[in-house]
Amino acid sequence: MSDGPLLPRERVEIAPGAVHVPDWLTVDEQRRLVAACREWAAGPAPMRRTRLPNGGLMSVQTVCLGWHWIPYRYSRIAEDVDGQPVTPFPDWLGDLGRRALADAYDARAARDYRPDAALVNFYDGQARMGMHRDEDERSDAPVVSLSIGASCIFRFGNRETRGRPYTDVELRSGDLFVFGGPSRFCFHGVPRTLADDDRQPALGQGDPPHGLRGGRLNLTLRVTGLDG
Numbered sequence: 001m002s003d004g005p006l007l008p009r010e011r012v013e014i015a016p017g018a019v020h021v022p023d024w025l026t027v028d029e030q031r032r033l034v035a036a037c038r039e040w041a042a043g044p045a046p047m048r049r050t051r052l053p054n055g056g057l058m059s060v061q062t063v064c065l066g067w068h069w070i071p072y073r074y075s076r077i078a079e080d081v082d083g084q085p086v087t088p089f090p091d092w093l094g095d096l097g098r099r100a101l102a103d104a105y106d107a108r109a110a111r112d113y114r115p116d117a118a119l120v121n122f123y124d125g126q127a128r129m130g131m132h133r134d135e136d137e138r139s140d141a142p143v144v145s146l147s148i149g150a151s152c153i154f155r156f157g158n159r160e161t162r163g164r165p166y167t168d169v170e171l172r173s174g175d176l177f178v179f180g181g182p183s184r185f186c187f188h189g190v191p192r193t194l195a196d197d198d199r200q201p202a203l204g205q206g207d208p209p210h211g212l213r214g215g216r217l218n219l220t221l222r223v224t225g226l227d228g
């Protein structure tokens with residue numbers, strides 16, 4: 001897709017405070033994020049499926065930055081992986097988060113945004129994420145979500161129940177989704193990862209421009225509200 005500076009990104013408000021900006025990341029930014037995610041995934045505290053308290057394994061694979069998420073809390077140590085300190089949250093990712101808020105909301109919202117944790121999730125074709133609220137943070141600052149690679153159905157619901165009403169949004173490579181304000185604690189999930197993005201070359205025709213050769217990456221930037 002075009003990275004022309006004069007083309008404003010379409011901005012779609014799904015619910016008050018829940019904004020989808022399709023095609024927000026440039027191909028270069030996507031490539032940089034994919035390369036960074038590969039390094040983070042290698043560890044220390046490498047990417048893996050998170051075990052839930054009921055014993056089940058999540059279908060997505062996750063690596064964390066800044067704070068390590070263990071259901072249902074945050075720690076500086078990857079206690080349930082290898083006991084290593086979590087990879088620091090890089091400054092450039094905070095800058096990207098502020099730019100995301102400036103475009104999804106406005107400059108004022110962006111100015112004070114200081115995300116200190118990121119969850120990096122990898123979805124193979126079978127992976128899904130059940131309806132949940134991001135509520136282990138002690139802050140109501142917005143969540144910034146970035147998607148790269150295969151498309152998915154992202155289900156954005158309401159604050160009360162896992163069921164209807166909800167809106168299904170197709171998130172594609174490069175898309176931004178922000179949920180804050182009245183939407184910050186809404187249920188959401190990924191009922192389906194779709195076939196690889198149709199902007200990627202067919203199998204055997206080389207790597208897609210962002211460098212992710214199958215599957216989907218999602219990064220959520222968060223403010224934990226935690227000290228230390």
Ligand SMILES: O=C(O)CCC(=O)C(=O)O
Pocket residue numbers: 119121129134145147154171188189190218220
């Ligand atoms: O993959 C997505 O688009 C959403 C991920 C998510 O909800 C989460 O990591 O809490």
Ligand SMILES: [Fe+2]
Pocket residue numbers: 132133134188
């Ligand atoms: Fe979430």
